[in-house]
Amino acid sequence: MSELASGTGTMVTPRAERPEAGPGGAAATPAEMAPLEVTDLRTTFVSRTRRTEVVRGVSFTLRRGETMMLLGESGSGKSVTARSIMRLYGSSAEIGGQVKLGGRDLLDLPEAELRSVRGGQVALIPQDPTGALDPLRRIGSQLTEVLRVHGIEHTRRAARARAEELLRTVGIPDPARVATSFPHELSGGMRQRAVIALAVSCDPQVLIADEPTTALDVTVQAQILELLADLQHRLGTAVLMVTHDVGVAGDFGGRIGVMYAGKLVEEGPAADVLSAPRHPYTKGLLESLPTPEVERGRLRSIVGSPPGVGEFPDGCVFAPRCPQAVASCHESDPPLLRIAPGRGAACPVANPPRPVDSAEPGRAA
Amino acid sequence: MLGYIGKRLAMAIPILLGVSLVIFITIKIIPGDPIASLLGPTGTPESRAALESRMGLDRPLPVQYVAWLSHTVVGDFGTSIARRTDVAPMVLDALGNTLILTAAAAVLAIVLGVGIGVLTALRRNSLAARLGNAFALFSISVPQYSVGLLLIIYLAAGAGLFPVSGMYNPSSGGGVVDLFNHLILPAATAALVPAGIIARMFRSAVLDVMSQDFIEALHSRGLSRRRVMAHAFHNTVPSLLTVAGLQIGNLLGGVVFVEAVFAWPGIGLLVYQSITQRDLPVIQAGVLVSAFAFVMLNLLVDALHGLVDPRVRT
Amino acid sequence: MTALTDVAPPRPPAATGVTRRRRRRMSTTARIAVVVVGLIVAVAVIGPFLVGDPNVGDTSRRLLAVGSPGHVFGTDGQGRDVLSRLVVGTRLSLLAGLVPVLFAAVLGTGLGMTAGLSGVWGHRTIMRTLDVFYAFPAVLLAIAIAAALGSGVSNSIIALAVILVPPVARVAETETRRLVDLDYMEAARASGASRGSIALRQVLPNVAPPVVVYCTALIGLSIVYAAGLSFLGLGVSPPTAEWGLMVSDHTQYIYSAPFLAAIPALAILIASVAFNVLGDGLRDLLDVRGEVRA
Numbered sequence: 016m017s018e019l020a021s022g023t024g025t026m027v028t029p030r031a032e033r034p035e036a037g038p039g040g041a042a043a044t045p046a047e048m049a050p051l052e053v054t055d056l057r058t059t060f061v062s063r064t065r066r067t068e069v070v071r072g073v074s075f076t077l078r079r080g081e082t083m084m085l086l087g088e089s090g091s092g093k094s095v096t097a098r099s100i101m102r103l104y105g106s107s108a109e110i111g112g113q114v115k116l117g118g119r120d121l122l123d124l125p126e127a128e129l130r131s132v133r134g135g136q137v138a139l140i141p142q143d144p145t146g147a148l149d150p151l152r153r154i155g156s157q158l159t160e161v162l163r164v165h166g167i168e169h170t171r172r173a174a175r176a177r178a179e180e181l182l183r184t185v186g187i188p189d190p191a192r193v194a195t196s197f198p199h200e201l202s203g204g205m206r207q208r209a210v211i212a213l214a215v216s217c218d219p220q221v222l223i224a225d226e227p228t229t230a231l232d233v234t235v236q237a238q239i240l241e242l243l244a245d246l247q248h249r250l251g252t253a254v255l256m257v258t259h260d261v262g263v264a265g266d267f268g269g270r271i272g273v274m275y276a277g278k279l280v281e282e283g284p285a286a287d288v289l290s291a292p293r294h295p296y297t298k299g300l301l302e303s304l305p306t307p308e309v310e311r312g313r314l315r316s317i318v319g320s321p322p323g324v325g326e327f328p329d330g331c332v333f334a335p336r337c338p339q340a341v342a343s344c345h346e347s348d349p350p351l352l353r354i355a356p357g358r359g360a361a362c363p364v365a366n367p368p369r370p371v372d373s374a375e376p377g378r379a380a
Numbered sequence: 381m382l383g384y385i386g387k388r389l390a391m392a393i394p395i396l397l398g399v400s401l402v403i404f405i406t407i408k409i410i411p412g413d414p415i416a417s418l419l420g421p422t423g424t425p426e427s428r429a430a431l432e433s434r435m436g437l438d439r440p441l442p443v444q445y446v447a448w449l450s451h452t453v454v455g456d457f458g459t460s461i462a463r464r465t466d467v468a469p470m471v472l473d474a475l476g477n478t479l480i481l482t483a484a485a486a487v488l489a490i491v492l493g494v495g496i497g498v499l500t501a502l503r504r505n506s507l508a509a510r511l512g513n514a515f516a517l518f519s520i521s522v523p524q525y526s527v528g529l530l531l532i533i534y535l536a537a538g539a540g541l542f543p544v545s546g547m548y549n550p551s552s553g554g555g556v557v558d559l560f561n562h563l564i565l566p567a568a569t570a571a572l573v574p575a576g577i578i579a580r581m582f583r584s585a586v587l588d589v590m591s592q593d594f595i596e597a598l599h600s601r602g603l604s605r606r607r608v609m610a611h612a613f614h615n616t617v618p619s620l621l622t623v624a625g626l627q628i629g630n631l632l633g634g635v636v637f638v639e640a641v642f643a644w645p646g647i648g649l650l651v652y653q654s655i656t657q658r659d660l661p662v663i664q665a666g667v668l669v670s671a672f673a674f675v676m677l678n679l680l681v682d683a684l685h686g687l688v689d690p691r692v693r694t
Numbered sequence: 695m696t697a698l699t700d701v702a703p704p705r706p707p708a709a710t711g712v713t714r715r716r717r718r719r720m721s722t723t724a725r726i727a728v729v730v731v732g733l734i735v736a737v738a739v740i741g742p743f744l745v746g747d748p749n750v751g752d753t754s755r756r757l758l759a760v761g762s763p764g765h766v767f768g769t770d771g772q773g774r775d776v777l778s779r780l781v782v783g784t785r786l787s788l789l790a791g792l793v794p795v796l797f798a799a800v801l802g803t804g805l806g807m808t809a810g811l812s813g814v815w816g817h818r819t820i821m822r823t824l825d826v827f828y829a830f831p832a833v834l835l836a837i838a839i840a841a842a843l844g845s846g847v848s849n850s851i852i853a854l855a856v857i858l859v860p861p862v863a864r865v866a867e868t869e870t871r872r873l874v875d876l877d878y879m880e881a882a883r884a885s886g887a888s889r890g891s892i893a894l895r896q897v898l899p900n901v902a903p904p905v906v907v908y909c910t911a912l913i914g915l916s917i918v919y920a921a922g923l924s925f926l927g928l929g930v931s932p933p934t935a936e937w938g939l940m941v942s943d944h945t946q947y948i949y950s951a952p953f954l955a956a957i958p959a960l961a962i963l964i965a966s967v968a969f970n971v972l973g974d975g976l977r978d979l980l981d982v983r984g985e986v987r988a
């Protein structure tokens with residue numbers, strides 16, 4: 016449970032500086048062991064003329080302080096997965112499945128409770144920091160608004176002081192100046208730091224970061240990733256990070272979920288998945304990356320292109336492009352299979368069932 | 381902020397000079413021979429030359445322009461041909477009345493336009509939104525002079541609800557209530573076109589802001605729908621200011637028809653009457669002060685814009 | 695950095711409107727507008743041959759009501775058939791609105807493209823000059839010019855053209871600047887194409903759609919203004935049949951024959967709405983962004 020709820024936080028001390036906030040610092044209750052459980056998440060966009068299912072049964076568990084990377088090509092449904100967890104699509108999408116946080120299903124919460132979860136327990140860091148800030152409001156006022164809406168601070172003065180501390184926490188050297196600045200007066204990196212300050216302002220248990228560095232300069236990218244890792248370590252927050260950058264995924268560690276056409280096709284510890292992929296798609300993906308020896312443009316890449324939304328074939332979605340495909344692949348869609356402790360892959364061909372580790376299905380139906 | 385306003389002021393000066401030049405040129409392009417018409421059939425070449433030099437017409441054009449401009453900036457607009465009196469007081473009186481009508485129409489247009497714009501943007505497929513869209517479409521296409529006439533026919537003359545014309549009832553001796561009564565129909569007529577334009581522009585402004593990323597970001601921070609809408613509307617203010625400023629400016633011209641129809645004693649009516657009398661000094665002075673008012677209005681809008689939007693005041 | 699997008703097909707470039715122009719359909723309303731505009735043009739062309747002389751009146755049959763036998767729309771104060779005058783007046787009313795827009799389209803596009811393609815000083819000179827015209831309330835400027843030139847339809851056309859050029863030029867300039875910023879213009883320049891050929895081959899085809907859309911809607915406005923100028927006594931002179939003049943003529947009888955003034959007014963409204971809707975429809979069809987308005 017967040018400390019805000021337990022009321023132990025003092026007026027202006029950010030959680031980062033509180034001793035019990037580190038990993039393993041607080042007494043571990045079952046709820047804290049598994050803050051976020053996503054089960055068979057399905058997102059269908061509905062318009063007047065058609066329905067398109069974009070996320071098609073994604074399941075994973077994110078424990079306290081843990082990191083989960085969603086890796087996949089453009090259009091594979093990573094961002095939609097991340098946003099569906101927070102129900103950010105309103106009435107334009109139907110969302111099925113379960114998103115459990117602390118015993119509650121976020122998909123069933125009434126509006127008012129959902130609002131306190133958003134920003135309070137689950138926070139979002141979007142890709143483009145410029146777009147994430149109201150251009151006409153000072154950074155400080157955007158922070159104090161969130162602090163007061165979530166009941167963290169009740170007076171304007173206290174909220175202002177807290178806002179400046181938060182800005183310092185995210186590595187902004189002159190918080191007083193930045194608090195009175197408008198977004199356009201800051202550099203991209205500073206802006207993203209401000210956005211991160213907003214996201215961590217209410218001590219969230221889960222931080223969802225959707226390609227938090229894509230819109231930034233290369234030099235700033237590393238700094239922001241370092242800040243995120245640092246905050247995660249200090250605050251004990253679980254991080255769900257969307258990226259299409261294998262380098263980022265490798266550096267950040269934690270677990271990786273590889274998405275293809277709205278599904279998780281492989282899951283496991285980052286180092287294992289990247290060094291020994293067990294799904295033909297992941298293999299193709301990693302083989303096609305440029306390395307110092309192989310020049311760009313001369314890569315072995317996966318033939319064909321991913322299916323468009325709503326054009327998913329029967330059977331394995333990767334079958335049309337899969338070098339290992341066999342006849343049965345075109346018949347039924349393989350679920351995510353448990354192939355080793357903590358590892359899953361949705362390909363029975365590359366991972367034939369063995370007597371001991373028999374085809375125990377993953378949690379995806 | 382002050383520096384920004386100063387810069388805007390400095391930019392207004394060349395524009396005003398340009399405006400005066402355009403008006404001066406319209407005087408010069410008038411076909412016909414003003415001297416001949418002043419002299420009448422009895423004019424001799426000598427008397428002609430004398431008159432020309434007295435009026436300064438024998439000097440080069442730039443000199444004439446400077447002379448004309450130096451009179452104009454001190455408020456000397458010449459003498460009315462038809463009324464044989466000073467143009468300045470006549471035009472300034474009329475300007476005051478026009479500004480009253482314009483202000484009333486502007487308020488109406490902004491209220492209506494914003495209301496319809498919001499409605500059509502947020503309740504896109506409702507019946508009310510359809511009606512709103514239809515209203516916006518028709519009102520921007522409407523010839524104001526005939527709408528004014530229809531209002532006179534049915535509400536003023538027919539139902540007797542409002543006075544037919546003028547600004548005050550001579551027997552009532554004036555007063556705010558009387559002015560208000562006289563104001564309603566012309567203001568409503570004048571407001572139609574700008575209301576439609578503001579509605580359509582504001583609709584796209586709202587849709588544009590609502591589709592921006594920060595709206596989702598605000599939702600993701602747990603703000604209530606009302607708070608998010610407050611941010612959204614705050615962000616539509618700059619475009620509203622721009623559109624409304626332009627439309628109120630255009631009202632200064634559009635009221636000509638309305639004033640002519642409702643006999644509202646403003647610049648428009650003055651100009652209209654002067655057209656039939658070919659009283660050019662009055663027409664030019666009327667256009668000049670309207671343009672001046674327009675430029676001042678733009679300055680005001682720019683200043684407000686700078687207040688609302690930190691990005692423009694750099 | 696090693697990124698997955700290296701294997702994925704490159705993302706389509708941000709919608710530029712140049713390389714990718716989605717095909718869209720016109721709405722039903724816009725199709726109706728096409729028909730109405732077609733009808734108006736047909737009446738303007740052949741109408742005068744179908745009805746009687748608009749200037750022949752029988753004063754014993756003054757102010758006949760709408761629906762009178764032989765006079766569907768009644769007669770005016772001089773006993774002239776209103777329908778005939780309306781039909782014959784279509785040609786002049788349409789031309790008085792259309793011709794200024796044509797002038798403005800050509801001149802405005804030329805000025806806007808020149809400003810957009812020339813250097814800082816050329817750009818500044820042209821745009822600042824246009825700003826001067828923006829400083830006038832548009833209608834009033836038209837009235838002043840028309841009043842200075844004297845009444846007559848050609849003078850009203852000149853006056854309207856003057857006030858319509860600046861907004862068209864702005865549209866063309868904005869579009870030109872947008873194109874100049876795109877890479878492919880750079881490519882054209884690098885390949886040695888001359889300025890004139892770039893303007894004609896690269897810029898004009900892209901500037902044309904928004905200008906056409908904008909000008910179509912301007913026709914509606916221009917028809918209203920042109921009729922307005924005649925209403926004020928600055929357009930055609932009596933006894934010519936023209937809608938604005940008819941409105942002002944019929945105004946004398948608003949107490950005895952209130953419908954009379956509404957008939958030409960309605961004609962103006964219908965024509966103006968039709969062109970406005972057509973403009974909206976064209977915008978959807980050509981996928982031009984933005985609101986169409988002066």
Ligand SMILES: Nc1ncnc2c1ncn2[C@@H]1O[C@H](COP(=O)(O)OP(=O)(O)OP(=O)(O)O)[C@@H](O)[C@H]1O
Nearest residue numbers: 060069087088089090091092093094095096259324
């Ligand atoms: N609001 C929406 N309405 C309808 N379809 C949507 C919406 N948002 C996303 N989609 C579709 O869902 C699919 C997945 O999109 P998503 O944004 O999740 O991709 P992604 O994996 O995040 O890719 P990228 O790396 O490009 O961000 C895309 O085909 C997209 O067109």
Ligand code: SF4
Nearest residue numbers: 331334337344362364
């Ligand atoms: S199931 Fe078949 S098609 Fe799908 S990834 Fe495995 S081998 Fe390829």
Ligand SMILES: [Mg+2]
Nearest residue numbers: 093094095225
């Ligand atoms: Mg994405």
